[in-house]
Amino acid sequence: MGTPGSGPLAGILVADFSRVLAGPYATMLLGDLGAEVVKVESPGGDDTRNWLPPVRGDVSTYYLGINRNKRSVVLDLKDDSDLVLARELAARADVMIENFKPGGLARYGLDYAAVSAGNRGVVYASISGFGTAGGAGLPGYDLIVQAVSGLMSLTGDPGGSPYRAGISVFDVMTGLHAVSGVLAALYERAGSGVGQHVEVNLLSSALSGMVNHSSAVVAGGVVPFRMGNAHPSLFPxxxxxxxxxxxxxxxxxxxxxxxxxxxxxxxxxxxxxxxxxxxxxxxxxxxxxxxxxxxxxxxxxxxxxxxxxxxxxxxxxxxTVGEGLELATDLGLGPVVSPGGVPSVRNPIGLSRTAASYRLPPPGLDEHGDEIRAWLGEA
Incomplete structure (x- = not known):
């Protein structure tokens, strides 16, 4: 199916059942490293297709920023024939990534237990907001995690209101943790032949990612507080x-x-x-x-x-962000790549022998649907 990629993950098939940010960011990075990524979308498409402005033409730049190197197919899991194809994709996948609410795919036979029963080698990554125990029913919005994790209590002027970070920092961080877990599981699978379930969640990523601040609490019994732009342990x-x-x-x-x-x-x-x-x-x-x-x-x-x-x-x-990109260009980092003429920011991982590649622009909704459905329907 499609043109084989190059890179360390060439030959790896990723079934991407995620949407919005953490999951799509993770699968884009895997695609950059050579994996074949099939993006499964509902008939309405990934939510970020409608998050605008800003736009390039009439397409959301949010969506464009995290969905290169993928092929899109619309599969309605409530439709019996589409569900058969979705299960077939999962059965063929080396990696499956999903960010449904915990347990949400069980009713479709696409949860880890069901998929791994027929695909012993699958590395199945689940991304949630608050894990699968007491927080299973909570929706995983980055803003909420910034609030409840304590990050907002650290951000802003000392005498002012708490602020969110300027980006969805924990979505991005959790996506990176998902990639780390997937790569570790693929490495282990090379020896055992057996996949495993990778689980990451935004709150755990947040607590880990606040490093010195969370360590201050657990190791020192000190609760950090808002200091504006000041650092609690360094000056200047x-x-x-x-x-x-x-x-x-x-x-x-x-x-x-x-x-x-x-x-x-x-x-x-x-x-x-x-x-x-x-x-x-x-x-x-x-x-x-x-x-x-x-x-x-x-x-x-x-x-x-x-x-x-x-x-x-x-x-x-x-x-400004624009000036940051200009600086990276001046420093020879080449921050912008343009697969299919659509500019996006280069994968930050440099590999001397099996470099990242940029083969496909972000796909239109169901752009590769006929091709993928035909491939999945083959006997």
Missing amino acids: YEPLPAKDGELVIAAGNDGQFRKLCDVLGVPELADDPRFARTADRTANREELRPLLVARLEARDRADWFRELSAVGVSCGPIN
Whole structure:
């Protein structure tokens, strides 16, 4: 079926029964690595097809951003003939990924128990919001998980309202965790010949992904709180005002702080006992901040960016997303690829021998339906 892909996952068939973000992002990454991905859609299509604006032509850019390297087929699971084809796809798949509510596919004979009974080698990945126990009935919206996980309590001005992150950060993170689990299960299957059930959920990904903050609670008994752009354990590690706007400076250790002080023309600060060590600077940040700002405000961000970067002090202006893409281009990262003439952001994984490939643009609804249905209907 179709043109074989290249890459480390060439020859792997992924049955994609997911929609919206976490699942489609995961299956796109697998497709980039060479897998053949069949995107199964309801007659109404993936929800993100209708999430607009913005658009490219009349197509949602949200949908376009997470659905390249796939073929689309509409299969109505409530239709007996379509359900037969859906089960056949699952029976042939090396990997099946779904994000229905836990237990939602059992009524169609497409849950892990049913699929693995006839497909011993299937790696079956389930993505949910809150797992399969007490949270099984809760819908998994990223915004809700940002709220209940504690992330929103950390985001925003200290005296202001909690804020959501600017992206659906836990959907993306959970998609990445799904890919990690699938690849681990495929590796194990190569030796055993037997697949397994991979389960990920947004809340667990959130708690893991908040790393130092969740560790503060479980290991230190300390509940983090909202600090705006400040870091609880480092300073300077935040935006600071220069002459023409704010510059983010991240001096993560004593050596970097000394270099910062040298460039700013205040080397004595690195030897001041109030600021000599990371813990000292964190404890005395309110005394240190105005001393750094007094120097930074004398020159433009571009000047400081150039000089600080040259000596290994991490810093950068606060860009728009467009400017971020321009920077990546200037740095030679080639961030944009255009399969079929549709621009999207390159897979971030670089492989020296089996590189990612970009074979297909995001498909139209049921674009490959006739081809796939004919293939599934073969005896």
